[in-house]
């Protein structure tokens with residue numbers, strides 16, 4: 001890994017540790033997968049909210065390999081089924097996801113439409129593993145807010161085929177209205193994917209959240 005990037009990841013990792021999270025640095029996708037594997041035990045129950053980063057690292061494949069008890073929300077046929085599966089995900093041993101942004105001073109920023117992922121991060125399983133490409137490291141919370149409005153949300157709405165202003169225009173309507181830095185400013189669409197906003201700072205439960213910082217671009 002290039003020296004400047006290595007130093008940056010080490011600095012962010014140190015600040016995450018100061019905020020009572022565990023932090024790991026992976027050179028690339030393959031090492032990120034190895035670190036995640038080392039944090040899991042065969043037979044344990046695991047869940048994810050669906051993540052491009054986890055797929056890109058081969059971690060989704062690992063979780064569904066049969067070595068773990070994978071609680072799969074996509075198995076739900078009715079909305080009641082899906083809701084029950086979300087409930088089951090709360091009592092799994094480990095929840096895995098990425099983060100929309102990580103600030104240089106070790107704060108996580110996440111925005112959800114359904115809010116299942118932010119609730120899992122805030123108060124779900126006793127272990128949460130996040131895999132984060134270096135492209136998601138931002139200077140501060142203002143940059144984190146802008147990152148979601150100009151990169152994460154537009155790309156995710158296109159990926160999910162959701163008809164919103166950002167899926168068509170490539171940025172949140174709040175940016176076009178000059179209200180970009182207002183966290184909850186956004187569109188009026190019923191399909192809006194920005195509804196719940198979670199800032200994870202200093203944690204009370206030391207080591208519950210584990211962040212694997214990766215020296216490659218991953219996800220949105």
Ligand code: SF4
Pocket residue numbers: 148149153154157164165166167171172173174185186187188189191192193194
């Ligand atoms: S509030 Fe609406 S337009 Fe803005 S980023 Fe979210 S989904 Fe896109």
